[in-house]
Amino acid sequence: MQGSSHDDVRRHNLSVVLRLVHRSGAASRSQLTKVTGLNRSTIAALVAELVERGLVIEREPSSTNQVGRPSPIVSVSEQVVALAVNPEIDAVTIGIVGLDGQVHRRVRYPTDRSPSVLEAVNIAAAVIDGMRGELDAKFTVVGIGVAVPGLVRAHDGLVRHAPHLGWVDEPLAEMLEAATGYPVLAANDASLGAMAERFFGAGQGITDLIYLNGGASGIGGGMIVGGVPAGGIGGYAGEFGHTRVSDSDRVDSAGIRGTLEAEVTRSELLDVLGLAGADVDELEQALLASTSPAVRAEVNRQIDHLAVALAGAINILNPQLVVLGGFLAALLAVDADRLRAAVGSHSLGAAFGTVRLSAAELGANLLMIGAAELAFEGLLDDPAALPAAPAPAQGA
Amino acid sequence: MQGSSHDDVRRHNLSVVLRLVHRSGAASRSQLTKVTGLNRSTIAALVAELVERGLVIEREPSSTNQVGRPSPIVSVSEQVVALAVNPEIDAVTIGIVGLDGQVHRRVRYPTDRSPSVLEAVNIAAAVIDGMRGELDAKFTVVGIGVAVPGLVRAHDGLVRHAPHLGWVDEPLAEMLEAATGYPVLAANDASLGAMAERFFGAGQGITDLIYLNGGASGIGGGMIVGGVPAGGIGGYAGEFGHTRVSDSDRVDSAGIRGTLEAEVTRSELLDVLGLAGADVDELEQALLASTSPAVRAEVNRQIDHLAVALAGAINILNPQLVVLGGFLAALLAVDADRLRAAVGSHSLGAAFGTVRLSAAELGANLLMIGAAELAFEGLLDDPAALPAAPAPAQGA
DNA sequence: CCGATTTGTGGCGTTCTGCAACGTATCACG
DNA sequence: CGTGATACGTTGCAGAACGCCACAAATCGG
Known part of the structure; x- marks a missing residue:
């Protein structure tokens, strides 16, 4: 079932318009014509159908500061x-x-x-x-x-x-x-999380990104490859936490030795800071405020191991952006330069040259x-x- | 320009039909109707256009052993x-x-x-x-x-x-x-190579695969993610050879330490075998024939390092198939069980359980x-x- | 040789989009 | 405050492509 017919065209165009207003938040009808390449009359018909279905609403434009007849603003229904x-x-x-x-x-x-x-x-x-x-x-x-x-x-x-x-x-x-x-x-x-950051957070408009999240219980991740969320054949893709980063004997939650999740942990950061429990923001503040050499050494150790895993993923996937969430974002905040340098030393110039490292934006x-x-x-x-x-x- | 119109439907349907006969080699018109879900008359029109353009040819069916009117066989033009x-x-x-x-x-x-x-x-x-x-x-x-x-x-x-x-x-x-x-x-x-193996070799019909090739000068790779060749943002994706697999000081061609390409090399296999130069088939035969403990030890060392890189990629990408080419296929031929076991010990059960390891099929x-x-x-x-x-x- | 089955063929209707002409709302300028 | 320019919505019409239907053709089984 790969052929397409009239129904598919209509469905596809409705889908495109709804996606656009879903992601951009709001757009004028004239903007929609430009972005989609469709005719004004077609956009009018598509928007009318979406309005009738209760999916979007049209409202009068506020002030365009443009000559010409103002174009109604199309936005998603709040219902x-x-x-x-x-x-x-x-x-x-x-x-x-x-x-x-x-x-x-x-x-x-x-x-x-x-x-x-x-x-x-x-x-x-x-x-x-x-x-x-x-x-x-x-x-x-x-x-x-x-x-x-x-x-x-x-x-x-x-x-x-x-x-x-x-x-x-x-x-x-x-x-x-x-x-x-x-x-x-x-x-x-x-x-x-990768999908959310891609559409509504740090990765807007980006087609190839990796997202790594550091939580209390480990490190997980997701990725967008060629604009499409990559799930793998069974939806199990994105397990960056079990990438091998050293020859040490530390084991992760799956019993695998020397992995990112075994070396880079939130609990060790809390331990060296002497904190019992802290949310991500408190942890980040504590790390930034600390002047202890022991804290610094632990942070550096974790950054260096994180860099190995990131570099491996960058070499393989050549993404435009790496988004770090949870306590990994805290590591980035403490010493972005060290992380960048360490990633660079383990990765190929061409792939590393175009990649950006940034913190997640969407929080809770x-x-x-x-x-x-x-x-x-x-x-x-x-x-x-x-x-x-x-x-x-x-x-x- | 994301909207689609009539032209796009026609283009898309022509594309689908041509792709099908390109990949399957030949198909009857009735098979095309079933696979595409399009109407008989539509398929007839599409095939007629492709014939007129000299892209495909129609020939009379040989023997179908089926009741009903035989359907012409559509195949790609040899020109x-x-x-x-x-x-x-x-x-x-x-x-x-x-x-x-x-x-x-x-x-x-x-x-x-x-x-x-x-x-x-x-x-x-x-x-x-x-x-x-x-x-x-x-x-x-x-x-x-x-x-x-x-x-x-x-x-x-x-x-x-x-x-x-x-x-x-x-x-x-x-x-x-x-x-x-x-x-x-x-x-x-x-x-x-990944694309070729996917469509015409070991990976036919598979949507998520990793391909690693071992050549004289190093290890390269490619992948298909969700049915689409993944090139990354600049086309640099697939550099599995620079994945870190150990803490050793060996460096690869890019100067990075402890990587797959640094540890797993064709020249070391040739050295331990005492061969000066050999093509891939000769190397594989020599490895299979050898009973030397030194050869065996070197093979095991390389297999274990290869397994780390493969496991990392499998954890991240959750593919259905891993295709090994060049001298990596020889390593697989010598001891597939060891490689499989080693990959298993470094990867997650869910992703590992569904993956197949196989040798490339297309050769020269x-x-x-x-x-x-x-x-x-x-x-x-x-x-x-x-x-x-x-x-x-x-x-x- | 005949019926059942499957598929090609040709005409017709439906649907959706593009196009062109006209109407309308805004801005700039005098 | 009025006029022209500009940009956009609106409407009617034409074209293109596909699905549907009826009929014809080719094969198999008895």
């Missing part, structure tokens, strides 16, 4: 939202995220211990039930996206292995779907936006699939 | 060819490759020393001039593809850095275009097919762009 769910070892976070990227609500439900799948599903379902009044009154929900800290099979949302949560082969998506009635998609949290909303994006994907691919929501006019 | 050029340290190889993947001719022009860009271009142009009688008489040439052992900028074929040839920032494509009059595209040899034709594929790319993307070649019927 269309997705639900985002992110189970972690100490909490389950649930959010309402608009198609415009806005996080309307974020609820963190702490748990005493690492939740089982059933507990996570029940918590999510209960919180969503609590929101249902608000959801039914104000929003159209397209579905649920789940960001899982582990390996997730792409097509059906089966959690193959989430080591920190202790989940193995759990049909998370299916269970949450049954519990809430909404369609559910799940994916690896770091892959979703990162996974909410990424998970929601997963849920929006289907709508963006085929805006006409959803039944026209608010006003089922007979013209459709 | 349509691309030229393939591959400069190396000791020779320049030029080939004529058909759109059906057949290598009509392969000429290896040995050189006394590593050729300069100008010398390589002159050799290629001279050989092509010698072929011109044959080309003009029998073939339609769509262009030239060059497989370069080095980093090549994708969009204009500038050779950024080919260390073994000693080339830096050489406008190879431009020069060869001026010397021959044919459009020229250039890319990294290993990337083209690999880069000819890969380079030609590069030249065919434009034609496959838009079969209507080329002016109708043999019979400029007024119906067009």
Whole structure:
């Protein structure tokens, strides 16, 4: 089924227009004609259909400072939202995220211990039930996206292995779907983070990027290759944490020796600083403020190991941008020059010359936006699939 | 320019049909309808246009053993060819490759020393001039593809850095275009090898694969991610040879320490075998025949280092298949079990469980097919762009 | 030799986009 | 404050491509 016909053209064009306003936030109709290369009349028809389906709204232009008739501004409807769910070892976070990227609500439900799948599903379902009044009154929900800290099979949302949560082969998506009635998609949290940063954070407009996140329990990552999120054959791609960076005997959570995750850890930074627990911002501040040689030595050690892994990934993938999140961003903040130099010494000039290293921008909303994006994907691919929501006019 | 219109539908459908017969070799019209999902009448019209343009031919079916009216077999025209050029340290190889993947001719022009860009271009142009009688008489040439052992900028074929040839920032494509009059595209040899193996070798039908080639001068690689050749932002992707695999002080050709290319070399295998020079097949035979403990130890050492690099790539990319070419295929042939076990010990279960390791299949034709594929790319993307070649019927 | 099955062929209708002409809203200038 | 220039929306029409349908053709099985 690779051929295309009229339906596909229409679907594709609707998809392109909706994606554009989804990512740019708002655009005039004339801008849409320029970007898409489509005719004015075609854009008018496409936008009209999207308006009728309740996906976008048109409003009068404010002040263009341009000669000529002003063009209506097209922006995404604020009613269309997705639900985002992110189970972690100490909490389950649930959010309402608009198609415009806005996080309307974020609820963190702490748990005493690492939740089982059933507990996570029940918590999510209960919180969503609590929101249902608000959801039914104000929003159209397209579905649920789940960001899982582990390996997730792409097509059906089966959690193959989430080591920190202790989940193995759990049909998370299916269970949450049954519990809430909404369609559910799940994916690896770091892959979703990469996607979120790419579209709404540090990587806007970039086609080849690597994202590495340093969390309490390890290092995960995701990547965009040629403009497309790379999931690999089973959705398990992006495990940068298990790249070998030294011959040492330290083992990581998977029992592999000398890996990035074995050498570069948040807990060791906290230990050398003498901190018990700290969030990412506090850790970064403490590192920047510290003058202790021991702290400095540990930071340098971790930076040097991180550089090996980054250089390897850069040599292989030749990305335009490397985005660091979590405590890895703190390492970058402390000594960007050292990290850059170390990466350079392990990588090829041509690939290294064009790469930028930067910190993640989205902070606490990162996974909410990424998970929601997963849920929006289907709508963006085929805006006409959803039944026209608010006003089922007979013209459709 | 992301919108699509009628022209794009037609172009896309022509492209799909031509790609199918290009890769499958031949297919009946009814098979094309099934695979593409298009209507019989549409397929008939598309095939008719491709026939008129001289790109495919229709022939009567031989014996179907099926009830019903037999469907004509559509196959690629044997007249349509691309030229393939591959400069190396000791020779320049030029080939004529058909759109059906057949290598009509392969000429290896040995050189006394590593050729300069100008010398390589002159050799290629001279050989092509010698072929011109044959080309003009029998073939339609769509262009030239060059497989370069080095980093090549994708969009204009500038050779950024080919260390073994000693080339830096050489406008190879431009020069060869001026010397021959044919459009020229250039890319990294290993990337083209990956593409060739994917479509015509060990990786048929596979969407995520890694290809590593071991040559006299080092290790290069290429990959297919999500069905698309991944070139990175500048076309420099795939440099697996510079992945760090140990803490040793051995340096590779780029001066980086402890890398795959520093640890795993063809020359060390030849040394331990006591061979002066040998081609890949001889090397493999010698390794398989040897019972020397020293040889075995060296093979094991190289296999273990290779495994680290492969495991890292597998963790990051989660491919379905890893294809090994050159002397790396010989290592696989000697002890596939050891390599598999070693890769397994450095990689994550989920990603490792689904990956297959196999040897390259295309041998000496690999880069000819890969380079030609590069030249065919434009034609496959838009079969209507080329002016109708043999019979400029007024119906067009 | 005949029916069933599968597929090619040709005409028709549908759908979507592009184009051109006209209407409209804004800015610049006097 | 009015006029021209500019840019854009709107509308009607034409063209292009595909799907559908009915009919013809070719093969196999009995």
